[in-house]
Amino acid sequence: MNEELKLLYEIADGLKAEKFIKSYRSFSANYLNKCPPYxxxxxxxxxxxxxxxxxxxxxxxxxxxIYPEIQTQLHLIIKNKLCQKELR
Numbered sequence: 693m694n695e696e697l698k699l700l701y702e703i704a705d706g707l708k709a710e711k712f713i714k715s716y717r718s719f720s721a722n723y724l725n726k727c728p729p730y731x732x733x734x735x736x737x738x739x740x741x742x743x744x745x746x747x748x749x750x751x752x753x754x755x756x757x758i759y760p761e762i763q764t765q766l767h768l769i770i771k772n773k774l775c776q777k778e779l780r
Contacts, residue, residue, distance in 0.1 A: 723748070
């Protein structure tokens with residue numbers, strides 16, 4: 693599993709522990725703004741999450757004012773993805 697996907701699972705596990713979500717499916721729908729099986733599909737296909745999903749997650753965490761250290765990590769990941777896009 694790639695590092696970005698591992699981070700998403702860590703965030704989802706934290707949100708589950710704090711009762712913000714009930715499942716990975718609800719995490720995908722409510723925190724990534726994607727279809728419910730999104731995380732499972734990424735894991736199965738060995739893909740990285742989209743820039744859009746990461747951006748929406750950062751927005752949701754920011755609005756809820758939770759996980760500031762993870763927000764910083766997400767910001768750096770998004771910034772790096774944007775820089776890679778510009779280089780292409």
